[in-house]
Amino acid sequence: MSSVKLKAILIKAENYNIAGNLAMVVVVILWGYSFVSIKIAVSFVPPVTMALLRFMIASVILFILLKKLEPAATLEKRDLLRMGSAGFLGVTLYFFLENTGIKLSTASNAALIASVIPILATSLDICFYRTKVSATQCLGMVLAIAGTYLAITANGQVRLDSVHFKGNVLIVCAMVSWVLYTLCNKSFGAKYSGLSVTAWQHMLGTALLIPLAITEYQQWKLFPVSILLHIIFLAAFCSAGCYLLYIYALRKLDVAATTMYLNLVPIVGVICGHLLLGETVLPVQLLGGAVIIGGILLVNLINRKDAISAKIIE
Numbered sequence: 001m002s003s004v005k006l007k008a009i010l011i012k013a014e015n016y017n018i019a020g021n022l023a024m025v026v027v028v029i030l031w032g033y034s035f036v037s038i039k040i041a042v043s044f045v046p047p048v049t050m051a052l053l054r055f056m057i058a059s060v061i062l063f064i065l066l067k068k069l070e071p072a073a074t075l076e077k078r079d080l081l082r083m084g085s086a087g088f089l090g091v092t093l094y095f096f097l098e099n100t101g102i103k104l105s106t107a108s109n110a111a112l113i114a115s116v117i118p119i120l121a122t123s124l125d126i127c128f129y130r131t132k133v134s135a136t137q138c139l140g141m142v143l144a145i146a147g148t149y150l151a152i153t154a155n156g157q158v159r160l161d162s163v164h165f166k167g168n169v170l171i172v173c174a175m176v177s178w179v180l181y182t183l184c185n186k187s188f189g190a191k192y193s194g195l196s197v198t199a200w201q202h203m204l205g206t207a208l209l210i211p212l213a214i215t216e217y218q219q220w221k222l223f224p225v226s227i228l229l230h231i232i233f234l235a236a237f238c239s240a241g242c243y244l245l246y247i248y249a250l251r252k253l254d255v256a257a258t259t260m261y262l263n264l265v266p267i268v269g270v271i272c273g274h275l276l277l278g279e280t281v282l283p284v285q286l287l288g289g290a291v292i293i294g295g296i297l298l299v300n301l302i303n304r305k306d307a308i309s310a311k312i313i314e
Helices: 003-015 018-041 047-069 077-104 107-114 117-129 135-153 163-188 194-214 225-252 255-262 265-277 283-313
Strands: none
Touching: 018 077, 018 107, 018 225, 018 255, 018 265, 047 077, 047 194, 047 225, 077 107, 077 163, 077 194, 107 163, 107 265, 117 163, 135 283, 194 225, 225 255, 265 283
């Protein structure tokens, strides 16, 4: 192949953002499969202890990357409390709730419920930042909430004594914690790089996991090497690796495109849970997941049109 043809192929690939799209495909697959790995790991390792092991490894990886790529990066003393609060919401509280929830529920349920994050983010954005929404966007949010109800209750009826229901509620609480974490990150603006923010939050959030993990010491026991491999996979690929790929994709693709990709994570999670763990997903739950994604697509469609209109005006 001549250098001219090779250059033409590379230019064409750049125009179609093939690298960015491939990065998001990898992110979707790994994050979708992560629910399965968590479910397997928490069957041998207590939920908080598992989170601690995972984020100790991820923190080391991110710290090394930070020192390698941004050796001059430091955390100002006045930002320590805010950064620690974000680490608590996005690492400590989120994974305490999610891991415990998945242990009581299923990987498939967790994947379905996780799809409500964009709607929760929009709702809290309205509450805190008084963002204006159209009637169509409100309809999309109502649809997503209705879909979440179907996904959580499984049979459309609330059974407070159901272990799965309790697990599902914990997963919903984890999603709320994650959305609060993303809103908290807005306060940092452009003061810190994405890598710097994530590395510091991982390290601070991991430190806050230690006292919680100690409360599980009576459940500590040796676990198989295969479980350790799942934890390493979650730390190296789903935490550190996917973060870097996601940041790369954000630079190549617009926010609307990456959001659409993230909507596929629950689908991958449900498929993996069914094929690898033999989990049963009721039709009404699949309907709930479809309604959630439909609501999200409706909201994103309006946002996309607004963005295009704004560009035309400019």
